[in-house]
Amino acid sequence: MLPFEGSIFYYMSAHLPNSQYPRIVIIGAGFAGLRLAKKLSNKPFQVVLIDRNNFHQFQPLFYQVATAGLAPSAISFPIRKVFHSANNVIFRLASVEYIDTNKKTIQTSVGEIAFDKLVIAVGADTNYFNNSQIEQHALPMKSVQESLQMRNRILECMEAALISESEEDREAYMTILVVGGGPTGTEVSGALSEMKRYVLPKDYPELDFSKMAIHLLEASGKLLNGMSSKSSEAAERFLSDMGVKVNSSALVESFDGKTVTMKDGKQLKTHTLIWAAGIKGNPVKGIQPDNILPNGRVKTNLFNEVIGHPDIYAIGDIAFIEDPSL
Numbered sequence: 001m002l003p004f005e006g007s008i009f010y011y012m013s014a015h016l017p018n019s020q021y022p023r024i025v026i027i028g029a030g031f032a033g034l035r036l037a038k039k040l041s042n043k044p045f046q047v048v049l050i051d052r053n054n055f056h057q058f059q060p061l062f063y064q065v066a067t068a069g070l071a072p073s074a075i076s077f078p079i080r081k082v083f084h085s086a087n088n089v090i091f092r093l094a095s096v097e098y099i100d101t102n103k104k105t106i107q108t109s110v111g112e113i114a115f116d117k118l119v120i121a122v123g124a125d126t127n128y129f130n131n132s133q134i135e136q137h138a139l140p141m142k143s144v145q146e147s148l149q150m151r152n153r154i155l156e157c158m159e160a161a162l163i164s165e166s167e168e169d170r171e172a173y174m175t176i177l178v179v180g181g182g183p184t185g186t187e188v189s190g191a192l193s194e195m196k197r198y199v200l201p202k203d204y205p206e207l208d209f210s211k212m213a214i215h216l217l218e219a220s221g222k223l224l225n226g227m228s229s230k231s232s233e234a235a236e237r238f239l240s241d242m243g244v245k246v247n248s249s250a251l252v253e254s255f256d257g258k259t260v261t262m263k264d265g266k267q268l269k270t271h272t273l274i275w276a277a278g279i280k281g282n283p284v285k286g287i288q289p290d291n292i293l294p295n296g297r298v299k300t301n302l303f304n305e306v307i308g309h310p311d312i313y314a315i316g317d318i319a320f321i322e323d324p325s326l
């Protein structure tokens with residue numbers, strides 16, 4: 001049984017008009033899919049853009065929503081509005097569940113859609129590396145909704161800190177752990193330190209914010225691994241100057257919602273663990289498993305064509321471009 005069978009949309013049809021032009025179906029209106037659809041606007045193709053949300057989310061500013069610097073509406077906008085003046089782009093709010101590569105159709109929550117060319121631009125999800133306990137308790141940051149959940153958790157913890165009976169409990173509520181010292185973890189740690197200095201003391205004058213701790217934990221030995229040593233060192237220096245406690249050789253093994261345990265046995269008490277330790281591709285079913293890497297990315301050639309699947313392309317975070325010259 002397909003996952004959407006039985007839903008109220010199951011027997012619906014996508015109601016796509018006939019067209020004399022080839023149909024290009026794009027799954028995902030994130031950075032990659034939206035840009036491609038804009039490039040194809042008013043060109044001799046029928047472009048069908050599909051997303052499970054009817055709004056685009058600007059991910060680089062999620063941390064600003066999480067730390068109360070921006071309202072959610074400032075970083076999300078309606079997809080349909082982008083195409084007001086495009087006469088060949090059709091948007092459908094739907095979840096794509098399956099690609100039938102032989103029939104050249106996709107199964108969606110609003111019915112089957114045929115394509116001449118298909119572009120997979122479904123992005124990536126949070127990677128918990130199969131640690132279900134961390135997945136259950138940690139806070140991810142891959143959508144506006146998750147950013148708001150993070151903001152709410154931080155504020156709930158400040159409320160709880162106010163009425164805590166013991167100093168130990170209060171400090172646990174005022175401790176935030178960020179796991180993952182890549183660009184996202186580094187950025188969110190800096191934003192949290194600004195929230196600690198400029199935002200929270202105004203709302204919670206009864207709390208002593210010198211007791212609030214922000215930890216950034218990274219396992220690889222340095223922050224911004226993959227960037228230059230100069231950048232890594234500068235990021236660590238800036239964050240330390242801002243009061244963030246950086247530990248770049250800490251491997252988090254478990255979190256039960258109250259206590260974080262690291263590989264070396266060290267423990268920290270907190271109710272807020274932000275998981276920025278990795279992403280994984282989340283390919284739509286139907287692509288040959290041989291063409292999907294263990295991290296969920298879809299293998300493509302240099303032209304973004306999915307290996308073994310002519311007329312199907314993958315772009316953006318979901319794509320892994322194989323370069324035979326490397």
Ligand SMILES: Cc1cc2nc3c(=O)[nH]c(=O)nc-3n(C[C@H](O)[C@H](O)[C@H](O)COP(=O)(O)OP(=O)(O)OC[C@H]3O[C@@H](n4cnc5c(N)ncnc54)[C@H](O)[C@@H]3O)c2cc1C
Binds near residue numbers: 052284
């Ligand atoms: C907190 C954060 C900060 C970042 N900061 C930066 C930065 O400063 N600079 C930078 O270059 N990059 C940054 N990135 C990374 C950047 O946002 C991504 O590389 C980019 O969004 C990837 O674009 P995409 O189109 O591949 O996927 P996405 O933007 O994730 O879009 C995927 C779309 O597909 C839709 N979708 C997924 N599955 C389905 C399905 N089955 N059916 C229908 N629709 C589906 C989703 O709803 C979504 O709209 C950041 C990411 C995060 C999370």
